[in-house]
Amino acid sequence: MDVDVIVVGAGPVGLMLAGELALAGVRPLVLEKYPRRREVAKAGGLGGRILELLDHRGLLDRCEAACTGPIPAPRFPFGGVHVDLSRWDDTPMHALPLPQARLERLLEERAGELGVEVRRGHEVIAVRQDDTSVTVDVRGPDGDRRLVARYLAGCDGARSRVREQAGVAFPGVTYQEVNRLAQVALPETVVIRDDGGIEVPGADVIRAGFTQTETGLFGLGPADDSRIVSLFTTEDETTEYDDDTAMTVTEVRDSVRRVLGVDLPLGEATRLSRFTFHARHADRYRAGRVVLAGDAAHLFPATGVAINAGMLDAVGLAWRLAAEIHGHAPAGLLDTYDDERRLANARTLLHTRAQVALRRGRDAAADALRELFQELLQDEPASRRVGALLAGADVRYPVPDADRHECAGTFVSDRVLPTGEGRSRVAASMRAARPVLVDLADRGDLREAASAWRDRVDVVTARTGERVADAVLIRPDSYVAWAAPVGEPAERAVPALRGALTTWFGDPGDAV
Ligand SMILES: Cc1cc2nc3c(=O)[nH]c(=O)nc-3n(C[C@H](O)[C@H](O)[C@H](O)COP(=O)(O)OP(=O)(O)OC[C@H]3O[C@@H](n4cnc5c(N)ncnc54)[C@H](O)[C@@H]3O)c2cc1C
Known part of the structure; x- marks a missing residue:
């Protein structure tokens, strides 16, 4: 085996994935066909939920410092009309004027700091796999060679060769x-x-x-x-x-x-x-040991959403792939990447397709539809809802036992928590991209239960009167895996927590 994971493509998704894998203790190899980074004018900005995630990783300041100008008011086109979110204090969607080439440079620098090797001028020509490995034929500056990895991630864009070689269909339309x-x-x-x-x-x-x-x-x-x-x-x-x-x-x-x-x-x-514009969705994100993310997996027929979706794929994929490599992934964990990101990206496909219908009509009926839609977008609930759709933030992942607590399956937004040592931000707890159990009610029973997983799950203790849960188990992608309702007795909460820890992070280690 030459390497645990090969990432094909040094676009924003491949570079994000490589950085996240490195954080999770896996050293991936990135293969990129172009010998140098290209300055092609693609996305002019970055927006949506990924900004919160970048904040959790301590990268938002760097992104803001690399912007080309001040952060604009949150007003976005939506299929030939506009949604103005500047009227709300806590806008569900905002964007940074961070052109794609700058974003890629920043992500590559970060991946380099974490020890990732990006091999430029190396094009993946063919992919084969068996039960234990993936073999790729690579054409590089010194000729052709063969590399073997445990997993291969196709982050190679819209015309993905990895997708084609893995036999994954990409149905949809090109406008x-x-x-x-x-x-x-x-x-x-x-x-x-x-x-x-x-x-x-x-x-x-x-x-x-x-x-x-x-x-x-x-x-x-x-x-x-x-x-x-x-x-x-x-x-x-x-x-x-x-x-x-x-x-x-x-x-x-x-x-x-x-x-x-x-x-x-x-x-x-x-x-x-x-x-x-294209509207296409890969019919699966995983084919054996080959996984897809970003444009290789989906194309949306509207601007401003694709990089957010792709980088969120990378974040959702990395910790699961790392668990497989480290050998403690529970059965089926990698398939939940497909379940969750397909659901989220289907929502993005839904609203971007709706935008096509709004935008393309050229008769009086279509004008009337746009006028009416624009009118509806003056209402707070409607504009917030569309803002959340644009941000990729309207999805609740279908985690097991989701009905135990309304937070389960939702993204953890940043907040300040009072702790024994002072105050701590939730975002700071997510910097290392490790699972975290946040104990909000001094629940020694839950901390004790989680200690059997302490080789892979961190525990943060905070005390707050205004809490929606006694404890929250947060996955590395900042989604809530499980939450304990306020005051839930130990005999119910402890087995439930153990179950959630096993479901997401595998059997406990020897760390007791
Ligand atoms: C003009 C334009 C404007 C856009 N504006 C926006 C916007 O405002 N907001 C937004 O979110 N998105 C926008 N997009 C879309 C955005 O650019 C893509 O969604 C994004 O680049 C996808 O990232 P990715 O990493 O999945 O793929 P890519 O960026 O396409 O990266 C794939 C990488 O894989 C490499 N590669 C391909 N095949 C191989 C191979 N066989 N071997 C090795 N390497 C390979 C490629 O060279 C490339 O570097 C725009 C796109 C265009 C073209």
């Missing part, structure tokens, strides 16, 4: 349209109005927001102090562009002319990207 997104300065000849619309000499006013025409969709976002606006177009088009063929300002201007019939003068661009 015959091209989307263009530009952040570009408007010259002084264009008047920017107080209502966000713009006046172009010799043309009608172009209003802010989305405009549907016979030839496509046009979107105009608000201007900043430097007269930079966001422009968006969608046109029916079957051209297959290569990610490496950079878009130009002229291409945007031509597209605006085709969609709006207006020759919009444009200055310098700070961001230019072009993309096609």
